Amino acid sequence: MKSIIFYRSSYKGNTLKIAQSMSDALSAELVPIDNAPQICLSDYDLIGFGSAINFAAHDIQLQRYVSGLNLKGKNIFVFSTRCRPFLGAYHKPLRKIIERKGGKIVGEFSCRGFDRTGPWVVMDGYNKSRPDERDLFKARLFAEKIRWKLHPLTDVRKMPVTEYSGGIALRRIESDIVIGNKVVFLNTTTCVHCKKCINICPMHIFDYESKVLPVNENNCIQCRLCADNCPTSSIYINESFMNGLRIAFRESFSDKLQISYKSGNAE
Numbered sequence: 001m002k003s004i005i006f007y008r009s010s011y012k013g014n015t016l017k018i019a020q021s022m023s024d025a026l027s028a029e030l031v032p033i034d035n036a037p038q039i040c041l042s043d044y045d046l047i048g049f050g051s052a053i054n055f056a057a058h059d060i061q062l063q064r065y066v067s068g069l070n071l072k073g074k075n076i077f078v079f080s081t082r083c084r085p086f087l088g089a090y091h092k093p094l095r096k097i098i099e100r101k102g103g104k105i106v107g108e109f110s111c112r113g114f115d116r117t118g119p120w121v122v123m124d125g126y127n128k129s130r131p132d133e134r135d136l137f138k139a140r141l142f143a144e145k146i147r148w149k150l151h152p153l154t155d156v157r158k159m160p161v162t163e164y165s166g167g168i169a170l171r172r173i174e175s176d177i178v179i180g181n182k183v184v185f186l187n188t189t190t191c192v193h194c195k196k197c198i199n200i201c202p203m204h205i206f207d208y209e210s211k212v213l214p215v216n217e218n219n220c221i222q223c224r225l226c227a228d229n230c231p232t233s234s235i236y237i238n239e240s241f242m243n244g245l246r247i248a249f250r251e252s253f254s255d256k257l258q259i260s261y262k263s264g265n266a267e
């Protein structure tokens with residue numbers, strides 16, 4: 001998924017820290033809007049806009065920049081850093097602009113940032129050392145959640161199984177064939193057989209005969225290394241509480257996970 005994050009962080013660099021954390025999670029380009037960059041957005045699947053909250057709304061330069069963009073059909077997330085404890089309606093003005101420009105808001109994030117303006121001068125600033133490690137961690141989680149939400153196979157587990165191939169369930173999504181029972185799904189049509197998943201999976205879930213197949217999904221521990229490294233977003237892991245429980249039980253009451261881990265059939 002190709003992502004880009006536009007930000008303005010003119011006061012203390014607070015929003016930049018958050019933007020960097022999100023950009024790491026999404027492998028997104030990070031672009032300051034200070035010099036009104038001219039970037040063609042048609043290639044991007046996900047766009048982020050963030051700044052400080054200045055006078056109860058996003059930075060005015062960011063608002064103006066977004067007003068000049070064509071965002072029709074684009075997935076967009078909005079973020080900010082602010083002084084006050086509660087976000088309230090601070091995102092509303094930017095949200096309205098994005099909606100007017102045809103964008104679809106898929107998530108919002110805000111956290112506190114250091115402020116030494118107005119009354120806070122008396123105590124040498126408020127929200128000292130914010131954003132902190134916890135804020136950056138939350139920003140990262142937020143970005144990862146969005147990426148997962150927009151994965152092309154997000155709804156595959158809800159689709160009916162159309163047939164079985166060698167005991168593995170198969171679903172047809174239009175012309176694509178997706179293989180997997182309940183945990184690990186692989187779009188065999190978009191898979192380019194690079195075998196990265198086979199080599200990176202610590203549990204040896206995948207196998208290769210004439211094509212890559214998720215043959216041992218019950219041993220998946222949801223580390224998501226395969227999906228995160230798949231160049232064509234062809235792998236989806238159905239992360240759920242129940243799957244978490246299943247893994248915990250399997251680890252506690254059998255040695256199946258250990259055996260799978262040690263099997264080492266990676267190429």
Ligand SMILES: Cc1cc2nc3c(=O)[nH]c(=O)nc-3n(C[C@H](O)[C@H](O)[C@H](O)COP(=O)(O)O)c2cc1C
Binds near residue numbers: 054
């Ligand atoms: C001109 C100005 C106006 C601000 N107005 C608000 C505000 O209305 N509400 C709020 O919670 N914080 C307000 N703040 C605090 C900033 O939102 C906060 O410090 C933010 O983290 C700065 O981010 P930056 O370093 O990325 O620019 C204001 C700060 C400045 C400098």
